[in-house]
Amino acid sequence: MSADLTRRLRPDSRAYRSEARNAPLIITADYRVLVVFSLFNSIFGYDEEDVAQMTNERITMRRYCAQRIREVDLGTVESWRSFHRNHPDHIWAYLYFALTRSSSNFLSPAVLREQIPPDIKGIEDELSGFEYVMVEFADLVQIQELYDALLPSWEAAVREYDQDKISRVYPEFMSF
DSSP: OOHHHHHHHSOSSSOOOOOOTTOSSOOOOOHHHHHHHHHHHHTSOOOOOSSSSOOHHHHHHHHHHHHHHTTSOHHHHHHHHHHHHHSOOOHHHHHHHHHTOOOTTSOOOSSOGGGSOGGGTTHHHHTTTHHHHHHHHHHHHTHHHHHHHHHHHHHHHHHHOOHHHHHHHOGGGGGO
């Protein structure tokens, strides 16, 4: 990825990562996570949530993206959808891919390539080019503005994650 593209995706002056207390699983308020979730919720049709009622942050994200996407060229939006149709991996593969992205001008990786779960090890090749979709989407939809608005409540939620609950609900995560 060129330095020009990575510089455009990089947020300015935040602590990009918060982790749950004593957790082997990374729970993070990383900008790249918001970009991926925004793409999946607003463009790729993702509609999973492990709670009975959608969170305020997710409602805010969906409304924000819907409004901004109206201003984006339809051909560009279709190219993003086409990428996902041609690469129908689960959101977790996209998240791991995004969190391994780095360069000299970019965020350091939140996940090392060696930490990628075995069942999605091939994502480097499978999702090649997704970083360009992320950059273009984040730029045209102005995700930095959304990130700045959501970060305080997102970081508070990260600090409150219950590690015991995570290990009961998602035991497969605790094995990595």
